[in-house]
Amino acid sequence: MKNWKIHGIALILVIIAELIGIIKFKVGPGTIVLLPMLYALIFGILLSPKFLKVVNMKDMTDANSLITVTLLLLMARYGTLIGPSLPKIIQSGPALILQELGNLGTLLLGIPIAVLLGLKREAIGAAHSVAREPNVALIGDVYGLDSAEGQGVMGVYICGTVFGTIFFGLLASFAAAYLPFHPYALAMAAGVGSASMMTAAVGSLSAMYPDMANMLQAYGAASNMLSGLDGLYMSLWIALPASEWLYKKMHMIKYGQAPQKEVE
Amino acid sequence: MKPKDIFFVMVLVGILSLVANLVGYKNGIMESIPGMVILIGISMLGVLIRQVIPIKIPSVAYIVLIGTLITYPGFPGSAVISGYISKVNFLALTTPILAYAGIAIGKDLDALKKTGWKIVLVACIVFIGTYIGSAVIAQSILKFMGLI
Known part of the structure; x- marks a missing residue:
């Protein structure tokens, strides 16, 4: 916590990232947005022992222990974005609540592709959800983290940690630029249950549509709160059983037989 | 803390x-x-x-x-x-x-390296799936309710 080296580095990263500022560039018919938070993240990664060797293992562990606290101010800001827009958010309640079911898109798309790629039961852990902390805990509870399912969920968890923020920032930007969605729908969809992924997606959208920025941020924050509330139960009661079922079906299609009981 | x-x-x-x-x-x-x-x-x-x-x-x-x-x-x-x-x-x-x-x-980063490209690919699909899945539903309902 009193590791002044990482605070100093963070300050320098913030200044450099903000000096570069928001970059917008046209690709084909749409505009892609890059945000300072993405540069801060990438420059931070470049300081690691793998690249520039500016920070060591202790610095990285210290920084890691601070992340949950660094998020709190942003959470307070989200609250203050929801407050003034609350009447409008409640008006859009049905859309906000039902879009939560869209989180099942992970397994509808993920399981078939995972099985076609040749993954076995790793597929269930990997594709049943976006694999944030509550989902890792759930899979650990149901199958154990040493199991194939556990390896799957940990793999996606690590991917989400390392490049999830960048991915969602760009994904939202691409979707807004090239797909026929209203920014409100894309903001609601951003609440996948991870504050940083949601922030990256909503950040891109609000840079693209400054006039709607407050409403977009409020929808994103509200949807992310909902995902936090219902995510675990949806995984346990809907996503996991559905993943098991779809996994068996896909296994039949690919290998022509039901999956054998694992004998490891 | x-x-x-x-x-x-x-x-x-x-x-x-x-x-x-x-x-x-x-x-x-x-x-x-x-x-x-x-x-x-x-x-x-x-x-x-x-x-x-x-x-x-x-x-x-x-x-x-x-x-x-x-x-x-x-x-x-x-x-x-x-x-x-x-x-x-x-x-x-x-x-x-x-x-x-x-x-x-x-x-x-080491853990990511060990993860293997198939899981990395599945992770990308999973991210796209949840985002587009939710966006499709939100878009339809907002449209249906006449809010957009």
């Missing part, structure tokens, strides 16, 4: 955010301080409530709730509070968080 330590880190992050707010969004430090103090106040209150109430609800839930409550139209002084806080650009708060996250991620 103890509330005292949380407060210390929060003030540091607050300072970094004020710098980001100045450099990136041209909001002066002095004019942004009241809003930042309110944000730190909301967050600390959430942390303290979490300490006092024994039910296992994370402090972020209290923090978002308090933030929502005091800016809800009709809450005494909500317009004034919103006015101060609007000086703190939302994006300025995100840059310091991702700076710390970037420094921390270095230690997960």
Whole structure:
């Protein structure tokens, strides 16, 4: 916590990232947005022992222990974005609540592709959800983290940690630029249950549509709160059983037989 | 972490955010301080409530709730509070968080390397699936309700 080296580095990263500022560039018919938070993240990664060797293992562990606290101010800001827009958010309640079911898109798309790629039961852990902390805990509870399912969920968890923020920032930007969605729908969809992924997606959208920025941020924050509330139960009661079922079906299609009981 | 330590880190992050707010969004430090103090106040209150109430609800839930409550139209002084806080650009708060996250991620790079390309590909599909899935539903319902 009193590791002044990482605070100093963070300050320098913030200044450099903000000096570069928001970059917008046209690709084909749409505009892609890059945000300072993405540069801060990438420059931070470049300081690691793998690249520039500016920070060591202790610095990285210290920084890691601070992340949950660094998020709190942003959470307070989200609250203050929801407050003034609350009447409008409640008006859009049905859309906000039902879009939560869209989180099942992970397994509808993920399981078939995972099985076609040749993954076995790793597929269930990997594709049943976006694999944030509550989902890792759930899979650990149901199958154990040493199991194939556990390896799957940990793999996606690590991917989400390392490049999830960048991915969602760009994904939202691409979707807004090239797909026929209203920014409100894309903001609601951003609440996948991870504050940083949601922030990256909503950040891109609000840079693209400054006039709607407050409403977009409020929808994103509200949807992310909902995902936090219902995510675990949806995984346990809907996503996991559905993943098991779809996994068996896909296994039949690919290998022509039901999956054998694992004998490891 | 103890509330005292949380407060210390929060003030540091607050300072970094004020710098980001100045450099990136041209909001002066002095004019942004009241809003930042309110944000730190909301967050600390959430942390303290979490300490006092024994039910296992994370402090972020209290923090978002308090933030929502005091800016809800009709809450005494909500317009004034919103006015101060609007000086703190939302994006300025995100840059310091991702700076710390970037420094921390270095230690997960080895784990990512071991993960294998198939899982990495599945992860990308999973991210796209949840995002587009939710967007399709939200779009249809908003359209159906005539809100967009």
